[in-house]
Amino acid sequence: MTAATRPVLLEARDLGLARGGRQLFESLTLTCNSGDWIHLQGANGTGKTSLLRILAGLSRLGFEGEVSCMAELLYLGHHSAVKPLLTPRENLAMHLSGAIQRDAAAIDHALAAVDLYGYENRPCNSLSAGQQRRVNLARLYLSEAPLWLLDEPYTAIDVGGVQRLEARMAEHIADGGGIIMTSHQRVSQPGVSTVSLDEAASQHGAES
Numbered sequence: 297m298t299a300a301t302r303p304v305l306l307e308a309r310d311l312g313l314a315r316g317g318r319q320l321f322e323s324l325t326l327t328c329n330s331g332d333w334i335h336l337q338g339a340n341g342t343g344k345t346s347l348l349r350i351l352a353g354l355s356r357l358g359f360e361g362e363v364s365c366m367a368e369l370l371y372l373g374h375h376s377a378v379k380p381l382l383t384p385r386e387n388l389a390m391h392l393s394g395a396i397q398r399d400a401a402a403i404d405h406a407l408a409a410v411d412l413y414g415y416e417n418r419p420c421n422s423l424s425a426g427q428q429r430r431v432n433l434a435r436l437y438l439s440e441a442p443l444w445l446l447d448e449p450y451t452a453i454d455v456g457g458v459q460r461l462e463a464r465m466a467e468h469i470a471d472g473g474g475i476i477m478t479s480h481q482r483v484s485q486p487g488v489s490t491v492s493l494d495e496a497a498s499q500h501g502a503e504s
């Protein structure tokens with residue numbers, strides 16, 4: 297299937313972002329079709345997290361342009377977003393949307409997939425930073441959302457964990473999903489396209 301015939305999951309047109317008196321980027325256009333894996337790159341402070349939050353509909357601060365999202369999305373920010381007093385099982389049973397995941401076997405499968413077998417019932421504040429990140433990433437095994445917006449998913453994850461995470465993301469793409477992610481690390485999978493905010497800034501003049 298060509299890009300033209302694959303369903304569009306998200307379309308963003310003429311995006312501009314000003315933050316703290318600075319124009320970070322402008323005239324940025326981005327389309328994520330089914331099967332697209334887009335890696336947002338850029339130096340610290342170029343606006344990757346801000347852009348991802350805009351695409352997720354979580355922020356409109358300093359933003360101009362249009363975002364049309366045609367699919368259910370899963371957004372995972374760069375913080376762990378786990379409730380520290382709850383266990384991994386309890387955290388995964390609750391979704392930010394308010395939805396409850398009642399399938400206990402699916403939760404345990406997700407926890408095993410991120411190598412947290414044996415930690416299901418410990419409070420998350422007794423887990424390491426990387427393990428808390430894994431609790432959050434286990435949502436990638438539970439969500440049915442076609443579009444994933446992932447902010448620095450590799451942060452604090454060990455080498456083996458990154459390999460498994462990339463395999464899960466490749467599976468999602470093969471199933472017709474779409475991914476827009478930020479990372480300062482290389483994404484070592486075929487077919488990943490890059491969008492550089494450094495270029496978006498330099499072409500259009502970051503300073504206002």
Ligand SMILES: Nc1ncnc2c1ncn2[C@@H]1O[C@H](COP(=O)(O)OP(=O)(O)OP(=O)(O)O)[C@@H](O)[C@H]1O
Nearest residue numbers: 315316320338339340341342343344345346347478
């Ligand atoms: N709430 C805020 N108020 C004012 N400025 C902000 C706010 N949040 C972020 N910024 C500024 O917006 C710019 C972009 O921040 P953002 O976190 O989107 O960058 P980033 O490319 O994700 O950076 P990094 O690679 O360091 O994570 C930065 O210069 C930052 O100082």
